[in-house]
Amino acid sequence: MRNTMRTTTTMAGVIGGALLLVGGQAIAGTTTEPEAPKGNAACTAEDIEVDLNPQPGRPADYLLALTNTSDATCEFSGTFGLTPQNMAGEPIDQVPHDAVDHPGAPAPITLAPDRTAFAGVQFDLGDKADSDTYVASGFTATLPEVDGEIQAEVVGTDGELVQIPLTGLRVGTLQPSANGVLF
Structure with a gap:
């Protein structure tokens, strides 16, 4: 022993x-074991798709859908910027825009691949003949966690020219569900 x-x-x-x-x-x-991918390792502007969906019977209201098209999980702070563009693709800086805590304060959003977060967007529509109205033919989105701009697709235009007469716009916070995000 x-x-x-x-x-x-x-x-x-x-x-x-x-x-x-x-x-x-x-x-x-x-x-x-290999380390699992963390945070925004693969979250670039090219890996994110942004759609603006018009709401039937509500010409000033759009549902923004932000989709992670990468193979990695992306983390976002819940805030984003949306800038209108003219026909030349240049930003229209004269349009006042506000980030609003709607439906609540920004909260971190974790998006797995092929998952979508949502936010409400409301336009102040004007008359094209008014000098304080600017016609937007496109939009770019920006996220604090991502370098570069993301071209936002206006859904339902079927390739036709977008012409939205703006005097202002409001954007809400990103949410994991579309419930309650519209203004």
């Missing part, structure tokens, strides 16, 4: 010493 105990103690010492020598690193020939 004593020899067995001494052998066991010696083996434990040898194994412990070997672990100290390799510094806790995996020994060659062994396998370890």
Whole structure:
């Protein structure tokens, strides 16, 4: 029994010493689990799709749908920017726009691949003949966590020219569900 105990103690010492020598690193020939992708590793402007969906009977109201088209999970703060563009694709900076805590304050959003977050967008519509009205033919979205701009597709235009006469716009916060996001 004593020899067995001494052998066991010696083996434990040898194994412990070997672990100290390799510094806790995996020994060659062994396998370890790969790290799971974290945060915004693959979340670029090219990996995100933004659609503006007009609401029937409500010409000033749009549902914004932001979809993660990447293979990684993306994390967002819940806020975003939306900038109207003229026919030349240039930003229309004269249109006042407000970020509104609607339906609530911004909260972190985690989007798995092929998942979508939603927000309400409301336009202040004007008359094209008015000098304080600017005609938007497109929109770009920006997110604090993503470099670059994302071209927002206005749904239902079937390739026709978009002409939205704006005097202002409001954007709500990103939410995991479309319920309650419209103004």
